[in-house]
Amino acid sequence: MDFNLPPEVEQMRRAVLDFAHDVVEPRAHEIEATNRVPDDLTRAAADLGLFGLSIPEEYGGLGLDMVSKCALYEALGHAHMGFGGVISAHASIGTTGLVTLGTEEQKRRFLPRMATGETIAGFAITEPTSGSDAANIRTRAERRGDVFVLSGTKHYISNAPVAGLLTVIAVTDPTQGARGMSALLVEMDTPGVRVGRIDEKMGQRGALSAEVIFEDAEIPAANLLGPLHGGYREALKILTNGRVGIAARATGSMAHLVELGVAHARTREQFGRPIADFQAVQFMLAEMQVDVVTSRATWQYVAWLVDQGRSVGMEASAAKLHATEALSRVADKAVQIAGGMGYMKDYPVERWYRDQRLLRIYEGTSEIQKVIIARSLLQ
Numbered sequence: 001m002d003f004n005l006p007p008e009v010e011q012m013r014r015a016v017l018d019f020a021h022d023v024v025e026p027r028a029h030e031i032e033a034t035n036r037v038p039d040d041l042t043r044a045a046a047d048l049g050l051f052g053l054s055i056p057e058e059y060g061g062l063g064l065d066m067v068s069k070c071a072l073y074e075a076l077g078h079a080h081m082g083f084g085g086v087i088s089a090h091a092s093i094g095t096t097g098l099v100t101l102g103t104e105e106q107k108r109r110f111l112p113r114m115a116t117g118e119t120i121a122g123f124a125i126t127e128p129t130s131g132s133d134a135a136n137i138r139t140r141a142e143r144r145g146d147v148f149v150l151s152g153t154k155h156y157i158s159n160a161p162v163a164g165l166l167t168v169i170a171v172t173d174p175t176q177g178a179r180g181m182s183a184l185l186v187e188m189d190t191p192g193v194r195v196g197r198i199d200e201k202m203g204q205r206g207a208l209s210a211e212v213i214f215e216d217a218e219i220p221a222a223n224l225l226g227p228l229h230g231g232y233r234e235a236l237k238i239l240t241n242g243r244v245g246i247a248a249r250a251t252g253s254m255a256h257l258v259e260l261g262v263a264h265a266r267t268r269e270q271f272g273r274p275i276a277d278f279q280a281v282q283f284m285l286a287e288m289q290v291d292v293v294t295s296r297a298t299w300q301y302v303a304w305l306v307d308q309g310r311s312v313g314m315e316a317s318a319a320k321l322h323a324t325e326a327l328s329r330v331a332d333k334a335v336q337i338a339g340g341m342g343y344m345k346d347y348p349v350e351r352w353y354r355d356q357r358l359l360r361i362y363e364g365t366s367e368i369q370k371v372i373i374a375r376s377l378l379q
């Protein structure tokens with residue numbers, strides 16, 4: 001196992017880290033106030049290649065293996081989590097289905113504009129009556145001649161208000177349950193496709209999610225992604241891949257919180273000395289660092305397995321579960337180390353504490369990751 005990055009990827013990792021620290025984080029107040037990622041930050045991310053993280057070079061992307069891609073996700077984890085959320089919903093679940101399943105024509109049509117961030121992408125499976133139980137979705141895509149007529153409602157769809165393209169999972173044969181679903185590439189400007197209510201969330205401001213409503217929208221049959229009726233299985237693969245990226249991003253966010261904790265502990269004085277002198281504070285920092293190291297080792301191992309062509313359903317769940325639960329522990333300690341300041345809006349850990357909570361919920365809750373892991377042991 002070799003986790004050394006090629007020199008050009010290492011250079012890019014450093015560039016993304018600098019971008020996160022020096023460019024995005026100083027703009028956090030603006031993102032919080034406006035609930036939007038400023039256009040110039042989106043352009044700067046595009047210039048760095050972040051929208052093309054999962055896209056092969058021949059379509060304008062970075063053409064990275066999984067270990068390299070996740071190393072960049074970890075660096076991105078140091079940035080405002082809403083900002084990172086926009087990029088990862090696009091580059092991970094929004095893009096990987098098209099890259100792995102798309103026909104040459106579909107890839108040529110969409111990927112180059114996705115690589116530059118001109119087209120923002122997303123992925124839609126969740127519905128108001130079907131979240132964890134994703135095999136019970138109701139959105140229907142009925143084949144009529146050259147089109148699929150799409151009707152139904154998705155909700156909590158990341159990037160929907162800014163997206164040009166969604167990979168939508170819909171029922172194509174209602175008699176077959178999970179074996180009767182297909183993935184469709186849905187262009188958001190298709191008549192009959194509209195964005196409904198934009199969610200008011202606890203955190204991750206700037207990363208907009210919303211309802212998406214399909215009212216007899218006619219989706220060209222040429223936009224079928226992957227096998228007819230094979231959409232559920234493919235959706236699970238997209239989500240599995242995404243979980244490794246989430247683990248990497250969570251690791252970066254933890255590392256960032258350790259940096260904030262160390263800086264605060266060194267400068268804040270009580271009882272006439274820096275609080276870093278107190279072993280209680282040192283132990284909190286040490287426990288935070290253990291979570292960084294173990295989460296990093298886990299995503300690296302699982303990403304390496306992906307690069308070996310191995311199937312990683314259980315391992316990806318373990319990586320996501322471990323890293324996102326660890327991030328919650330780390331964020332809690334970061335607040336504790338900062339004392340009262342940690343509870344104040346003008347100190348960043350308050351925001352990180354809120355923002356990180358989502359990672360234990362989306363792309364499969366912690367409980368669903370345990371279901372997947374237990375099933376792999378007991379089947």
Ligand SMILES: Cc1cc2nc3c(=O)[nH]c(=O)nc-3n(C[C@H](O)[C@H](O)[C@H](O)COP(=O)(O)OP(=O)(O)OC[C@H]3O[C@@H](n4cnc5c(N)ncnc54)[C@H](O)[C@@H]3O)c2cc1C
Nearest residue numbers: 123124125126131132156157158209361362363364365367
């Ligand atoms: C901000 C945000 C962005 C999102 N982005 C997207 C997106 O881009 N695309 C998309 O398709 N979806 C997206 N989601 C949806 C997300 O994946 C779901 O919210 C998540 O899978 C949980 O589904 P649910 O909300 O319906 O909760 P429920 O499924 O109702 O779960 C409620 C609780 O019950 C538990 N539970 C449910 N079933 C079981 C079980 N079998 N065993 C044990 N416990 C169980 C859950 O773990 C949870 O604690 C997003 C959600 C949020 C909040």
